[in-house]
Amino acid sequence: MTDNVVNLRMARKRKERAKKEANAEQNRISFGRTKQEKNLTKALNDKQNKLVDDQKLTPKE
Numbered sequence: 001m002t003d004n005v006v007n008l009r010m011a012r013k014r015k016e017r018a019k020k021e022a023n024a025e026q027n028r029i030s031f032g033r034t035k036q037e038k039n040l041t042k043a044l045n046d047k048q049n050k051l052v053d054d055q056k057l058t059p060k061e
Contacts, residue, residue, distance in 0.1 A: 033041075
C-alpha cells in the first residue's frame with residue numbers, strides 16, 4: 001500500500017487550468033488574426049465569387 005497520495009484540490013485545479021488553456025488556444029486560432037489578414041481573406045473570397053459569377057451561363061430570352 002505504497003501508493004502516491006493525490007491532493008484532489010490540486011488535481012482539480014490542474015484539470016481546470018488545462019481546460020482553460022485549451023479554450024484559449026482555440027480562441028487564438030479563431031479570433032487571433034490581424035486586420036490585414038482579414039482584409040486579404042475577404043478580398044480573395046470576393047475575387048473568387050466574382051470569377052464564379054462571371055462564368056455562370058444565363059438563359060437567353
